[in-house]
Amino acid sequence: MANKRNLKKDINYVLGDIIEEVYIWEENNPDKDKKAGEVIIDEAINSFDAFMVRVSDRNVENAAKHFKSIKEDLEKTAKSLAEKVNSL
Template sequence: MANKRDLKKDINYVLGDIIEEVYVWELNNPGKDNKSGEAIIDEAISSFDSFMARANQRKLENPSKHFKAIREDLEKTATALVEKVNSL
């Protein structure tokens, strides 16, 4: 069960850090349009919801394979979101 708990923490920390970075960008650039930043935050929140739903699934045939797939998808999603933040 520690694997599931660690996965949930990773999801929370990674996506939370991305959202925090968008807020920092918005504070440092008050004259710029915040709609693109808000879109990134909305995407991060919806990704968080879907990852947590996947992590909370029960009765899995192969839990380690399932959690590994979630971690890989989290890495891909986080990389894409970071690239969007960097392009702001």
Template sequence: MANKRDLKKEINYVFGDIIEEVYIWELNNPGKDTKPGEAIIDEAISSFDVLISRANERQVENSSKHFKTIREDLKKTAESLVEKVNAL
């Protein structure tokens, strides 16, 4: 069970950090439009929901493979969101 718990914590921390970076950018750039930042936050929240629901699945054949694919998807999604934050 520690594997599932650690995965869920990792998902939470990664998306929390991305959302925090968007807020920091908004604070440092008060004159700029916040709509792109809000879109990144919305995407992060929806991705969080999807990955957490996948992590909570109970009926999986190979749990280690299942968690590995979730971690890979987390990495891809996080990299994409970080690129978007850097482009702000």
């Protein structure tokens, strides 16, 4: 079960860091519109919820394959969100 616990931690840290970066950007740019940052934060929170549902799914035939696909999707999502933060 350590794999599941570590995966949940990874999801939390990665998406939490992205949200934190948006907050830092908002602090450093008080004169800019914050709606784009709010959209990124909402997307990160929705992604977090979706990943947690997938990780907690107990009706999986091949757990290793399932967790591997979640890790790959997390990387893609994190990369996409990071690019959005960088484009602010």
